[in-house]
Amino acid sequence: MAESKPRRLKGHKATATCCVASRDRPGVILTSGEDGCVCWFDMRCKDVVNTMEVGKEAVSSICFKPGDENMIYVSSGKEVMCFDVHLATSWKPLEKYNYNKEEINQIACNSKSSFLAATDDGGDVKIIDIRQQCLYKTLRAGHTSICSSVQFLPWRPWEVISGGLDSKLVMWDFSKGRPYKIVDFGLDDVNSGGSAGQCLNPAFVHAIAVPETDMLNKSGKICVVARGDGVVDVINIETELAAMKSKTSTTSQKGSQNKSKTSSSTADAENPDQNGRKRLHLDFSLGGHTAAVSCVAFSLFGERGKFIISGGNDKSVKVWDWSTYLDAGQTSNGIDILQLNFNLSRKVNWLCTTPSETENLVVCDTSKVVKVYSVS
Numbered sequence: 001m002a003e004s005k006p007r008r009l010k011g012h013k014a015t016a017t018c019c020v021a022s023r024d025r026p027g028v029i030l031t032s033g034e035d036g037c038v039c040w041f042d043m044r045c046k047d048v049v050n051t052m053e054v055g056k057e058a059v060s061s062i063c064f065k066p067g068d069e070n071m072i073y074v075s076s077g078k079e080v081m082c083f084d085v086h087l088a089t090s091w092k093p094l095e096k097y098n099y100n101k102e103e104i105n106q107i108a109c110n111s112k113s114s115f116l117a118a119t120d121d122g123g124d125v126k127i128i129d130i131r132q133q134c135l136y137k138t139l140r141a142g143h144t145s146i147c148s149s150v151q152f153l154p155w156r157p158w159e160v161i162s163g164g165l166d167s168k169l170v171m172w173d174f175s176k177g178r179p180y181k182i183v184d185f186g187l188d189d190v191n192s193g194g195s196a197g198q199c200l201n202p203a204f205v206h207a208i209a210v211p212e213t214d215m216l217n218k219s220g221k222i223c224v225v226a227r228g229d230g231v232v233d234v235i236n237i238e239t240e241l242a243a244m245k246s247k248t249s250t251t252s253q254k255g256s257q258n259k260s261k262t263s264s265s266t267a268d269a270e271n272p273d274q275n276g277r278k279r280l281h282l283d284f285s286l287g288g289h290t291a292a293v294s295c296v297a298f299s300l301f302g303e304r305g306k307f308i309i310s311g312g313n314d315k316s317v318k319v320w321d322w323s324t325y326l327d328a329g330q331t332s333n334g335i336d337i338l339q340l341n342f343n344l345s346r347k348v349n350w351l352c353t354t355p356s357e358t359e360n361l362v363v364c365d366t367s368k369v370v371k372v373y374s375v376s
Contacts, residue, residue, distance in 0.1 A: 006371035007359060011039035011048035016364035018061050021300065021354040024069050029354065029362055031370050032059035038074060040085065043359050043372070052091045054081065061106045065130075066113050073116060075104040080118055080128065099126045099135045108160075110152040111213065115174075117160050119147035125162050127174045142170035142179040148206055153237070154213045155221055161237075163205025169225060171237070181244060183235070185227060204228030207295045215298060215305030218323065224308055226293035232310045234280035234322060282310070282320055287338040290314045300353045301360040301375065307339065309361065311348030316341060317363060319375060342373060 012033035022028035027043035036057055040050040057077040065071035065082075071094075074081050082095035102121035109116045115136060116128045123143035129136040143164035150162045158175040167186035170179045185203035207226040211219040225233040282288050291314035299307035299319075308320040319340035346365035353375075354360045361373040 006363070006373045007043075009039075009041050009048070009370040009372060010368075011041070011051055012037060012368040012370070014058075014368055015366055016349065016368060016370050017058060018350045019352045019362045019364050019370060020062050020064060021352045021362060022064065022069055023300070023355065026355045027359075028069075029352075029370075029372075030062055030064075030072060031362075031364060032062045032074065033368065034058040035368075036076065038062060038072070038083075039370075041370075043354075043356070050085075052083065054091075060104055063107055063109050065109055066111050068113065073107055073109060075107045075118060077103055078120070080104065080107055080116065082130075095130070095133055097126075097128050097133075097135075099128065099138075100124065105147065106149050106207075108150050108152060110157070111154050112157070115152070117150045117152065117162075117174075119150045119162060121146045123147045123164060123166075125150055125160065125172070125174075127160070137174050137177045139172050139174060139177060139179075142172065142182065143168060148204070149208045151208055151210045151223075153210060153221075155216060161208060161210065161223055163208045163225060165204045165206075165228075167203045167205065167228075169205055169208070169223070169235070171241075181241060183240070185225075185233070201228045201230070201292055203231065204292070206293060209296045209298055209308075211298055211305050218303070219298070219305045224296045224298070226296040226310060226312075228292040230284060230289040230291055230293060230312065230314070232282040232288060232293055232296060232308065232318075232320070234282070234308070236279070280322065280325055282308070282318075282322070282337065287341070288318065289316065294348050295350045297352055299360075299375070300355045301357065304355075307375075309351060309353060311351045311363060313347045315344045315347055315365075317344065317348060317351060317361070317373075318342075319361075340375065344371075 014035035016033045018032045020030050029041045031039045036055045038052040039048050042049050055076050059076045061075045063073050078100045080097040081093035100120040105119050107118045116130050118126045125139035127137040145166040147164045153159045160172050162170050169183040171181040209224045221238045223235045289312040293312045295311045297309045298305045306323045308322050311317045321339040350364040352362050358374040359372045361375050363371045
């Protein structure tokens with residue numbers, strides 16, 4: 001793997017907040033900023049291809065519409081808008097959704113392009129039916145603070161997972177509008193005591209990432225969590241749910257033999273490091289972040305999903321070869337898991353990866369210039 005001087009993408013007049021890379025057109029990148037603009041970059045071109053003025057408020061999140069990347073969704077303030085990039089001369093939104101009562105932090109579209117999720121400062125997750133262009137469900141009572149992030153689970157078509165500044169990761173059945181599993185990282189910290197040298201910030205969930213469908217054979221059905229205490233957590237969702245179901249079924253039975261089994265099952269469910277198969281903690285002891293982790297992503301270059309990329313408030317971006325953890329029988333002694341470290345001059349707001357062999361790591365820091373690195 002190699003590290004080189006970054007390419008600088010100029011187009012924003014204020015801090016860049018978010019970036020997303022095209023899957024269908026390698027080298028095409030969209031970025032958003034506090035200037036209320038979305039910039040369209042093509043890595044084959046020297047300058048910005050197009051700049052779209054969304055509004056006066058900062059653009060907090062952007063995403064492509066899966067299956068039709070000519071359509072993009074943009075969140076600004078309390079509003080979600082849809083644009084056709086071919087209509088660049090007018091930049092008038094084709095759709096507008098104003099269901100969130102507080103400022104939106106992240107939007108995400110499901111793989112079938114039927115639903116869009118929008119999280120907000122009030123802790124709600126709005127599920128929008130983008131085919132019928134109406135509100136489908138409001139998911140609330142899962143978070144007690146700001147809901148920062150959301151992703152659909154591609155292998156569970158009616159489920160989303162959200163993270164918040166209450167240190168909770170919530171798994172939802174959005175067809176029913178209620179949570180069915182909550183992971184509280186605040187409780188985990190109390191139980192584990194944390195690693196020596198780990199930063200002492202609360203374990204707020206700042207971002208989450210889930211693998212795409214074609215990564216599942218290698219990665220498994222996992223979720224990667226960017227935490228405020230500098231930890232990147234890799235959670236096997238199906239194992240978590242199986243442990244929960246096992247605990248529920250065994251506690252309903254009677255008899256000393258069943259009680260013994262319950263005790264064992266409960267211990268496995270509550271101890272995230274037990275057997276090394278449930279959660280992988282990429283923390284300070286493994287060369288991880290020394291301040292809050294602001295974003296995480298899977299690598300789209302090379303063997304898709306082989307690397308986890310994390311960026312943080314410690315002005316660093318780290319490339320984790322977490323596949324070595326899988327190949328080594330899922331033991332987290334830390335040898336060679338951290339593959340590469342980029343030391344930056346500013347804190348990281350967001351990052352994404354591209355399918356290209358070079359110029360495949362895009363970083364939005366707290367400046368208006370977007371940086372593009374090569375990981376090979």
